[in-house]
Amino acid sequence: MRPPNTPPARAVSTTTADDSEFRTLLDRLSDKATADYYNPFTTFDWPSAIPTDALWMSPELLSFHGTELMDELSPAQLQALSRWESINFYSLNVHGIRELLIEVTRRVHTSGFEVPSEFFHHFIGEENDHMWFFATFCLKYAGKIYPDKSVKLPVAPRDPDIENFLVFARILIFEQIVDHYNVQLAADGRLHPTVRHINRLHHQDESRHIAFGCRLVQLLWERLLQDGLDETVRDELRNYLGLYVTTSIESFYNPAVYRDAGLPDGFALRRRLLAHPARQAAHAKVLHKTTGFLNRIGVFDARH
Template sequence: MVSELINADNRFLEILNRLTNKSIDDYYNPYKLFEWPDRLPEEMWWMSPELTTTYGTLLAGKFSEKELYALSKFESINFYSLNVHGIRELLIEVTRRIHTKGFETPSEFFHHFIGEENEHMWFFAEFCLRYGRKIYRQPAGASAAIPRSAVESLLVFCRILIFEELVDHFNSRMAADDRLDDTIRAINRIHHQDESRHIAFGRELVTMLFAKVKSTATELELAEIADYLRRYLTYSFESLYNPQVYQDAGLADPLAVRQELLASPARAELEQNVFRKTSKFLKKIGVM
């Protein structure tokens, strides 16, 4: 049982206690923390330019700085929309497991995790609705079925970890980017603060879940797990390339724009940078 593995690991218990205490010490009220100006300046970066999907591509050279600012606005709304959808998914999955057999030990931390993620979803949605007047739809394929089997929880928490590490890559950089408006930097800074705890917890939990699965899985089953996670990494990254974003930014033939950007060498470089730490971790524990 997962519970036997977790209860036998004193290191995991120590980490859980430390992260739980950190959550309590760092608690804030998001409904009072943020100041929401009526509008944000249009002619400035809404996302660090190096993180935008056109950065370093031939297409970017065809746009004026003003057009690139506009594109960064809609890319930022898409990024925060992805956060809303991703958080909703992880809340559903973690809530399904809190105080259930096999997850007795981490359930105390799950309470803090659920509370913090719910608040994250609120301020990301608030940003999208205030400054973009919309939350972009969830990309097709986001609800791809996770096999209902002994590996279900492993895949669930791998997906959560991949999602959190992707967004934290963006959060940590935008929080420190003085080219961005203070409101944008603030929501990225506070999310990075919380996600650092969630990622630390997620890595420990995934390591333990995989060790348990590996002890009984066949080589074929392990290969299927690795293949599933590779496909999910690709899906997660490509969700940043939203044709609706390009349409809202006034670009002609947004589907063709997406295909051109996905085929660009700059895309491969950005994906490698975004998932560098994630891929290294998954390879280190042997799941990929």
């Protein structure tokens, strides 16, 4: 990737035959963002505590779900695991949002991004709010944010158009994975109202971000194809994004979570869970929309 302060030599222009359609989408999403606007600093009535003898995450979303290990947990262990996996989930959001804010801010009002820059302002403002309320939840109710342990995938310096595509593809993948959890957590009546509230608000905003991201990623990919994307580079991009998907899913298996939940040998647990067939099926469910979209536009193929 190019150095952070180096402007792109040739950003992907969205001023194409699809410009009118893209503008219409952006206008609709911007109007919706304005209509749905809320002040996060006054929206939340943070309780002094959230009971620890209750679920903080839906059992169906836990990393143990579907395995024999889940059946071996006592009620207290299940509650502890749900508490710390929820904190891990919100910590992942804090770190993921920080990265996407850096990348989107770097591109707002730059050559080639004239059309989406107005919507970028909504996007940046909303994501900053999301990072704040996820971090607040972690610090207020757990006293910490889990550190970022994500694997930084090496990418050789390449054409700025390819870099732009990879940036927004990563953002879209991240948002779609998170939204799968948000939807279920927001609807789960077993969870504390504050947990449901933050997930409901996040899904409300992310539904717009995902609609925008799908269209932008498709436009960026189509431009790469129009410019004659080499088949070798095309395979590299597929492999890179496939690895990004894998590492994103694996970040939900945090040995520190298992330690905090009082479960011994977290690293061995992580290896055992990641290899479990039931967890592979769960991953496919989480990634259904992501892999379906990337297959549909031709980024992935039958091998992914």
